[in-house]
Amino acid sequence: MSAAAVIVWAAALVALAVVVRRGRPALRAAALQTGTSLRTVLPTLALALPAAGFLTVLVPDRFAAALFGAETGLAGHLLATLVGAVLPGGPFVSFPVVLALWQSGAGTAQMVTLISAWSVLAVHRLVVWEGPLLGWRFAALRLVASLPLPLASGLAAEAILALLPPGTVGR
Amino acid sequence: MRPPPSPPARPSSRLASLAFVALLSLGSATACYLLRGTEGLREGLATAADLALAVLPVMVPALFLAAVIQGGVGRERIGRLLGADSGLRGLLLASAAGMATPGGPMAAFPLVAALAAGGADRGALVAYVSAWALNGVSRILVFEAPLLGPEFALLRFAASLPLPVLAGALARRLPLEGRVR
Numbered sequence: 001m002s003a004a005a006v007i008v009w010a011a012a013l014v015a016l017a018v019v020v021r022r023g024r025p026a027l028r029a030a031a032l033q034t035g036t037s038l039r040t041v042l043p044t045l046a047l048a049l050p051a052a053g054f055l056t057v058l059v060p061d062r063f064a065a066a067l068f069g070a071e072t073g074l075a076g077h078l079l080a081t082l083v084g085a086v087l088p089g090g091p092f093v094s095f096p097v098v099l100a101l102w103q104s105g106a107g108t109a110q111m112v113t114l115i116s117a118w119s120v121l122a123v124h125r126l127v128v129w130e131g132p133l134l135g136w137r138f139a140a141l142r143l144v145a146s147l148p149l150p151l152a153s154g155l156a157a158e159a160i161l162a163l164l165p166p167g168t169v170g171r
Numbered sequence: 172m173r174p175p176p177s178p179p180a181r182p183s184s185r186l187a188s189l190a191f192v193a194l195l196s197l198g199s200a201t202a203c204y205l206l207r208g209t210e211g212l213r214e215g216l217a218t219a220a221d222l223a224l225a226v227l228p229v230m231v232p233a234l235f236l237a238a239v240i241q242g243g244v245g246r247e248r249i250g251r252l253l254g255a256d257s258g259l260r261g262l263l264l265a266s267a268a269g270m271a272t273p274g275g276p277m278a279a280f281p282l283v284a285a286l287a288a289g290g291a292d293r294g295a296l297v298a299y300v301s302a303w304a305l306n307g308v309s310r311i312l313v314f315e316a317p318l319l320g321p322e323f324a325l326l327r328f329a330a331s332l333p334l335p336v337l338a339g340a341l342a343r344r345l346p347l348e349g350r351v352r
Contacts, residue, residue: 008233008312015239016239018239034238037234037313038230041317043189048196049226050196050215050219052219052222053217053218054202054203054219056218057203057214058206090188091310091314092192093195096192098319099222099318099319111319111323112326115319116331133281134280135352137347137349137350137351138296138351141297141348141349145345148337149331149337152337153305153334157330160326170322
């Protein structure tokens with residue numbers, strides 16, 4: 001088991017201890033919620049993982065590396081920002097796509113930029129939810145203020161990766 | 172101030188997204204078969220099996236952790252935390268609240284409207300939305316860590332952690348009118 005998996009397990013055990021101390025109703029509520037999430041996530045995962053596998057076969061080997069490879073530098077980050085911003089759909093569409101690109105040679109830091117752009121710029125969410133619910137003035141202000149964030153997160157990831165031993169974050 | 176109650180998730184939208192993933196899977200399988208034959212299908216399924224082996228061992232603890240965070244952070248609590256606190260403290264509080272807010276846009280955006288009505292400034296609101304979108308802990312635990320691996324999720328989380336505060340500070344200085352309707 002990887003070091004980070006151990007961290008997730010340890011954090012879950014601490015959370016379990018906290019909930020047990022809060023009493024039976026809290027434990028029941030957390031267990032019920034976990035069951036509900038599992039029922040949502042497992043069927044989607046059963047469909048999303050094959051999609052990720054087939055997409056990995058389909059993306060030509062040099063394609064992802066040429067567009068988003070670790071050596072593409074700033075250009076790769078900017079392209080990842082653009083693709084992430086317009087990538088439609090929820091997490092179960094975007095994450096398999098990112099996984100397929102990553103497995104086919106895209107750089108780790110470039111994929112950080114892509115996911116950050118998908119989550120924070122999210123043009124589809126802005127049009128469907130944010131504008132109608134919060135008004136277009138606020139949506140525009142938030143979009144402009146968030147524009148530099150994906151690139152900043154990708155460059156920060158690159159700096160962190162440079163400090164870690166090679167292979168710490170594997171595909 | 173009392174934020175409006177959280178609207179329930181629509182089962183129809185869940186089914187629609189499931190159907191979309193099913194279509195993506197079927198379409199890519201068909202393309203694999205047409206381009207690479209049964210060998211391509213076998214290769215894709217082998218990759219999927221490798222991924223499942225990486226994902227499944229952390230699935231249950233990750234979902235439990237998300238459930239506990241969700242139960243511990245009530246919507247009223249977030250509203251109380253965020254009043255009209257300004258300055259750097261307001262941005263830090265808004266970022267922390269955004270990270271802890273579970274659920275999709277249907278849950279988060281009505282809360283933003285309520286926070287605006289309660290007097291939160293536009294910098295805090297932008298920091299809140301950015302933190303929810305970029306570093307929402309429940310989405311990271313439920314989707315990102317299982318699918319892309321906990322190491323990747325931790326790397327992206329650490330790289331993005333301070334950014335919502337920056338977006339909030341930037342929003343306060345931008346010459347745009349950021350009024351929430």
